[in-house]
Amino acid sequence: DTEVTQTPKHLVMGMTNKKSLKCEQHMGHRAMYWYKQKAKKPPELMFVYSYEKLSINESVPSRFSPECPNSSLLNLHLHALQPEDSALYLCASSFFPTRDKRGYTFGSGTRLTVV
Amino acid sequence: KQEVTQIPAALSVPEGENLVLNCSFTDSAIYNLQWFRQDPGKGLTSLLLIQSSQREQTSGRLNASLDKSSGRSTLYIAASQPGDSATYLCAVRPRRVNAGGTSYGKLTFGQGTILTVHP
Numbered sequence: 001d002t003e004v005t006q007t008p009k010h011l012v013m014g015m016t017n018k019k020s021l022k023c024e025q026h027m028g029h030r031a032m033y034w035y036k037q038k039a040k041k042p043p044e045l046m047f048v049y050s051y052e053k054l055s056i057n058e059s060v061p062s063r064f065s066p067e068c069p070n071s072s073l074l075n076l077h078l079h080a081l082q083p084e085d086s087a088l089y090l091c092a093s094s095f096f097p098t099r100d101k102r103g104y105t106f107g108s109g110t111r112l113t114v115v
Numbered sequence: 116k117q118e119v120t121q122i123p124a125a126l127s128v129p130e131g132e133n134l135v136l137n138c139s140f141t142d143s144a145i146y147n148l149q150w151f152r153q154d155p156g157k158g159l160t161s162l163l164l165i166q167s168s169q170r171e172q173t174s175g176r177l178n179a180s181l182d183k184s185s186g187r188s189t190l191y192i193a194a195s196q197p198g199d200s201a202t203y204l205c206a207v208r209p210r211r212v213n214a215g216g217t218s219y220g221k222l223t224f225g226q227g228t229i230l231t232v233h234p
Contacts, residue, residue, distance in 0.1 A: 006158075042204060042224035043159070056221070090158055101166055103149045104206075104222060108158035 001026040004107035006091050012113045015081060021110045023074040023091030029105070032074040034066060035090040037109075043090055049074060050096075081114045088112075117142045119207055121225035128195055128232055136190040136228045138205035143183050146208040150179050150190050153202045153227070162203075163190070167210065195232045202227045 004025045013019050023032065031050050035043035048056035049068045057066075063085075065077040074091055091107040094100055118141045128134055138148070147166045151159040163172045163179040165188065171180040178191040188205060206222040 004158075042226055043222075045221055048221070088156065092159075100208075101147065103147070103161055103164040105161065106151070106159035109156075111156060 002105070004091055004093055004105050006089075006107035006110050008110060009108065010111045010113075012115060013078065013081065014115055015083070017081075018077070018079045020078065021076040021089055021091075021112075023076075023107055024072055025093045025105070026072055027093065027105065028071075029093035029095050030071060031094045031096055031100075032068060033092040033094075033104075034074070034076055035092060035106075037088040037090055039087075047076075078112075081112075083114050086113045117145075117207060117209060117223045119205060119223050119225040121203075121205060121228050123228060124226065125229040126231070128230075130195060130197060130232055130234050132195050132232075133191070133193050134195055134230075136192070136203050136205075136230070138188040138190070138225055140186045140188075140207050140223070142209070143186050144210040145183065146210045148179075148181055148188050148205060148207050149222070150177075150188075151204045151206065153204060155202075159204065192230075195230075197232050197234055199232050200230055202229050 007022045033048050034046040037043040045058050046060045047066045052068045063080050067075040088109045090109045092104045094104045095102050120139045122137045145167050149164045150162040152162050153159050165172050165181045176193040181188045204227045206224045
C-alpha cells in the first residue's frame with residue numbers, strides 16, 4: 001500500500017456544525033501532516049505529528065483540532081468554522097519529519113465548503 | 116527564511132514540445148527537493164525526488180536537475196502531451212532545524228507553474 005487515503009472527498013458544513021476529516025496510511029510512516037490549500041495557492045502547513053505526538057501547530061485557530069489516534073490514522077476535527085475556511089485540506093505522510101531522504105506522500109484531499 | 120520561486124507562472128505549449136520548468140530557492144541548506152503534479156481540485160502526486168547530494172533524477176519523459184550551490188532546480192518534460200496539463204509544484208525540505216523546531220518537517224512550496232499542453 002503506497003497511498004494516503006482521505007475521507008470524505010467533499011464536505012459541506014454550516015458554521016455551527018461539527019465534522020471530522022479522516023486520513024489513513026499503511027506505509028509505516030511515522031510523521032503525518034495537515035495542509036490547507038486555497039485556490040491557486042500552494043499548500044500551507046497546519047499541523048505536524050511525529051510518532052503520534054503533535055510537534056508543530058502553525059498558529060492554527062482552535063476551531064481546527066487535530067488528533068492522531070495511532071500511527072496510521074490522523075483526524076482533523078472541525079467546529080464553528082467560517083466561510084473563509086473553505087479550502088482543499090490535504091493530508092501527507094513521510095517516514096520521519098526530519099533527516100529523511102525519502103519524500104512526502106500526499107492524499108487526494110477533502111474539498112471543504114463552509115456555508 | 117526559505118523562499119521558493121517558480122518561473123514561469125503559466126505556460127501554454129503545443130503538443131510535442133520539450134519544455135523546462137524552473138524552481139529557485141534562497142537557502143541552499145536543503146535536505147532534498149521534490150517535484151509534484153496537481154490536477155485541478157486534486158491532491159499532489161509526487162513526480163521526482165532529488166537528494167541534496169544528487170544532480171538529477173529521471174522518470175520516463177521527466178528529468179529533474181538540481182544545482183544546490185546556485186539554488187536552482189529544473190524540471191524537463193520531453194515530448195509534452197495534453198495529459199501533462201496540470202500545475203507543477205516544487206518543494207524543498209530543510210536540512211537545518213531551527214532551535215525552536217519551527218522548520219521541523221516543513222516543506223516550503225513554490226507558487227507553481229500552470230502548464231497547458233494543447234493538441
